[in-house]
Amino acid sequence: MFRPLATLSLAIALSLAGCDGKSVQQANTGAPAQPQHGGVLRVAFDGDPNCIDPQQAGNNTALNVGRQLVDSLTDQDPQTAEIVPWLAERWEVSDDSRQFIFHLREGVTFSDGSVLDAAAVKANFEAIVALGAQAQLASTYLAGLETVEVIGPLSVRIRFKQANAQFLQATSTMSLGLLAPSTLARSAEQRCQGALVGSGPFNVKSFEHNRLVRIEARADYAWPSSLAEHKGRAWLEAIEFHILPESGVRLGSLLSGQIDVNTSVPVQDEAVLQAQGIASIARSNPGIVFNLTPNESRPPLDDAKVRQALNKAIDRSQFKGVISRYQKPASSVLASSTPYYQDLSAVLAYDPQGAGQLLDSAGWHKGADGWRQRDGKRLNFALDYWQASTPVLELVQQQLRQAGIELRLNKSTIGQVSLLQASLNYELWFFNLTRADPDVLRTVFLASGRNVNVRGPLALDQTLIDSAASLDVQRRGALIHQASRELLEQGHVIPLVEAATVTAFRDAVRGLHYEASTRLQFYDTWLAQPGSH
Missing domain, CATH: 3.10.105.10 (Dipeptide-binding Protein; Domain 3)
Structure with missing residues (x-):
């Protein structure tokens, strides 16, 4: 027997009672300018991502990059913790929570043109299991995986050896984000260094350790999460993640306009940013x-x-x-x-x-x-x-x-x-x-x-x-x-x-927000013209 979606959503809401939905996420309160395409967002990290493959990575800097490259079967509302559609339009879960059937949306492709279908989901999950401990988080989410079965071009059945109450939430994470079969054929090390093809709104352009990761928008992207605020390609043209380990350098670079976003604000800088009128968002990390x-x-x-x-x-x-x-x-x-x-x-x-x-x-x-x-x-x-x-x-x-x-x-x-x-x-x-x-x-x-x-x-x-x-x-x-x-x-x-994540940003940055795991989602982010409100 399978539970219908409505029943499942209620069960999730009950199980997540007590989840903190009061995150500080409002900063620009003036009359909003209209979102527009273009611009390169310059983001500062406090450390090197080390490995930007979201299926292998375990640290926040890497996962903040990986989230922009891959889509997930589901998404999780950061306010209510409800699991909502993304690549999967709907799903059923067996009464014993051992079997999960996902029905995928049509027309999704990876950036190399290959189709994201049930066979691609099967290939991804089996490849994660094959990675073993190298898939630091993803492999644990799939512990006890028994079979992944293609039951239709856009339908896949995932079966576990035992009840798995956590799996549906796991499908919302970037750790179980989907990569093209061409990427799965590469070595784990090649993938870590940026040889990645996903279905997400951005593609990797370059990765220089301890210096810079550059990702660029995919022009034909058209399948965002149901939580997204717009459809179509990302607003930004590109994002540059600059590695700036020293907090003083990040602070100075933000104040001088050399960077747009500081993803790691230490406590000693909070008062300075507040006094300077620099906007910020903050959220407790579950x-x-x-x-x-x-x-x-x-x-x-x-x-x-x-x-x-x-x-x-x-x-x-x-x-x-x-x-x-x-x-x-x-x-x-x-x-x-x-x-x-x-x-x-x-x-x-x-x-x-x-x-x-x-x-x-x-x-x-x-x-x-x-x-x-x-x-x-x-x-x-x-x-x-x-x-x-x-x-x-x-x-x-x-x-x-x-x-x-x-x-x-x-x-x-x-x-x-x-x-x-x-x-x-x-x-x-x-x-x-x-x-x-x-x-x-x-x-x-x-x-x-x-x-x-x-x-x-x-x-x-x-x-x-x-x-x-x-x-x-x-x-x-x-x-x-x-x-x-x-x-x-x-x-x-x-x-x-x-833990709590505090992110500061220039006034031109709009639409910046955290997803449910307090990592940044840049799909809806855009840059306003000088003088916009």
């Missing part, structure tokens, strides 16, 4: 908060007492002095804007005495110099990171110092950090992951999945699997709560700060 995740294959992080002590030694209330007004200290592994979020701040309470007792019982005692030692070795950890979050990490460093724990901070490039992570050569991993569905926990922490903890199987894994399979709203919520609590109580994750 998903996993910024955190430190321990590599449990390495001692002493294989000891739960040490991991638990790290959580207790951090006073998250102090973060308020160094984070954006759009952010807040973490109160769980999930951000409060995520469906099924529950406040677990009591588990994360600052308890320096408890931290000390745990470390003492684990054999790590304070020496005369204040550092904790065992067998003549100091308790210390290295953290290699690339994000613009140094003030928070420096505060964590100071707090852990009070507990006798040394945290060595090493800011590097995303490429260097990615190499360390890929080789499992890290002690603590600093990251957040945005997704408007709590299944992001299974994506990241499942031992048979991405397994950022590098740990062996635990009972936790079955809880994560069951949470992705449950179709009952209350049961799924209970399982997400159980998994979240266990991740915190066993020190598998040390949450720090809820």
Whole structure:
């Protein structure tokens, strides 16, 4: 049996109760000028995308590029979290949520002229599975895929081995965006470097690492999401993504008009931009908060007492002095804007005495110099990171110092950090992951999945699997709560700060907005002429 679309939409709306729909997304309030074609939008990133293939990428800069290149089967309303049509005009989901049938719209082509049909969907999903771990997010969304069957030129049936409550939302992400068969035939590395052909409103023109990504509008584009504000080709002629790691350079470039959009506004620049009358949009990121995740294959992080002590030694209330007004200290592994979020701040309470007792019982005692030692070795950890979050990490460093724990901070490039992570050569991993569905926990922490903890199987894994399979709203919520609590109580994750994305832009930039996963969608963006309102 299959559920009709209306019933499915109601189920989604119920399951996403509590999702934050109050994002700050209004900036230009004067009498609107009319949208117009043309212009090159200059956008600043704070780091190199590294790999711009949306099916492989996991970082926001890459996904912000990838979203412009590919279309998805569905889209997700950023205000209501409802799943709505895009490439698929309609769909049916079986009562056990194991089978999904999508009926595609006619006339869609990839930019090389090849047809986007049911066979192309089948080829894409099977290619993602073949990529394995290289498809950092996409492969986890397709875990348990059994078959992809073409049942008509524009109809495809996707079957999973078990119930898969998260899959419909996953089809709205750029990670499951569709690429032309000619792209699927290329190597993963070629695709990373820009050899990509999608059906989206823009095509890759060039990609120079640590300098620039240029994408150009596709003239015959005619199948935007049902959420789009216009039809036809994108308003912009092209977009240039400039890599500007230094926040001061991004600020100066925006104020001087050398760039049009700064996608990464640090807290210290917010007041300056406000005083200068620079427009901005901001939105909380659903998903996993910024955190430190321990590599449990390495001692002493294989000891739960040490991991638990790290959580207790951090006073998250102090973060308020160094984070954006759009952010807040973490109160769980999930951000409060995520469906099924529950406040677990009591588990994360600052308890320096408890931290000390745990470390003492684990054999790590304070020496005369204040550092904790065992067998003549100091308790210390290295953290290699690339994000613009140094003030928070420096505060964590100071707090852990009070507990006798040394945290060595090493800011590097995303490429260097990615190499360390890929080789499992890290002690603590600093990251957040945005997704408007709590299944992001299974994506990241499942031992048979991405397994950022590098740990062996635990009972936790079955809880994560069951949470992705449950179709009952209350049961799924209970399982997400159980998994979240266990991740915190066993020190598998040390949450720090809820992520928020703040984007500033010149007055000429219009129609800029975030999609449901707080990444930028440029299809409706346009540039007004000087003096327009």
